[in-house]
Amino acid sequence: xxxxxxxxxxxxxxxxxxxxxxxxxxxxxxxxxxxxxxxxxxxxxxxxxxxxxxxxxxxxxxxxxxxxxxxxxxxxxxxxxxxxxxxxxxxxxxxxxxxxxxxxxxxxxxxxxx
Amino acid sequence: xxxxxxxxxxxxxxxxxxxxxxxxxxxxxxxxxxxxxxxxxxxxxxxxxxxxxxxxxxxxxxxxxxxxxxxxxxxxxxxxxxxxxxxxxxxxxxxxxxxxxxxxxxxxxxxxx
Numbered sequence: 630x631x632x633x634x635x636x637x638x639x640x641x642x643x644x645x646x647x648x649x650x651x652x653x654x655x656x657x658x659x660x661x662x663x664x665x666x667x668x669x670x671x672x673x674x675x676x677x678x679x680x681x682x683x684x685x686x687x688x689x690x691x692x693x694x695x696x697x698x699x700x701x702x703x704x705x706x707x708x709x710x711x712x713x714x715x716x717x718x719x720x721x722x723x724x725x726x727x728x729x730x731x732x733x734x735x736x737x738x739x740x741x742x743x
Numbered sequence: 744x745x746x747x748x749x750x751x752x753x754x755x756x757x758x759x760x761x762x763x764x765x766x767x768x769x770x771x772x773x774x775x776x777x778x779x780x781x782x783x784x785x786x787x788x789x790x791x792x793x794x795x796x797x798x799x800x801x802x803x804x805x806x807x808x809x810x811x812x813x814x815x816x817x818x819x820x821x822x823x824x825x826x827x828x829x830x831x832x833x834x835x836x837x838x839x840x841x842x843x844x845x846x847x848x849x850x851x852x853x854x855x856x
Contacts, residue, residue, distance in 0.1 A: 672846045734786040
């Protein structure tokens with residue numbers, strides 16, 4: 630399966646600031662997704678990152694708060710904007726190759742907001 | 744949209760015994776059902792998946808069964824070992840996984856030595 634590199638692995642940020650998380654894959658993939666996992670909880674899809682066009686956001690998530698870029702088939706970024714303590718969570722990049730390949734996850738970014 | 748329910752939320756099993764985790768889904772068009780294992784502090788890892796054109800799939804000590812009529816699927820782990828302790832998530836999607844996954848709420852499995 631594809632090797633997914635996500636950075637930073639963790640960060641501690643001040644309230645009101647923004648952080649951009651990067652996801653790099655070692656091969657071209659069809660689909661890239663961003664998930665949030667709050668402590669002890671399941672995986673919640675934030676959005677599907679679309680190559681060359683705007684991301685598709687799930688209910689409850691908006692572009693102003695979570696802008697996403699996907700300039701090519703191997704790279705995507707998620708920005709968490711104007712952070713508050715409620716944004717403290719693990720953010721995970723996930724990818725799926727073409728041809729019915731299964732979906733795999735990066736190691737995640739553990740974000741704490743003070 | 745799809746809704747996936749998972750039970751139990753926690754499960755403790757004596758080492759060597761079997762563990763069963765069950766999920767139900769609401770969207771009859773769902774036809775792809777993966778299972779992920781997440782160890783503490785690690786990423787979710789795919790351990791097995793099944794498509795709706797089969798009723799059961801096995802990989803060593805792990806098996807998944809699917810009942811399309813009842814819209815439920817289950818993960819079976821036999822001869823459990825301490826390294827099986829983790830949180831397990833089921834998921835469902837349409838189009839054999841080419842659409843977004845909807846995850847269950849997770850089951851924390853503890854293997855008692």
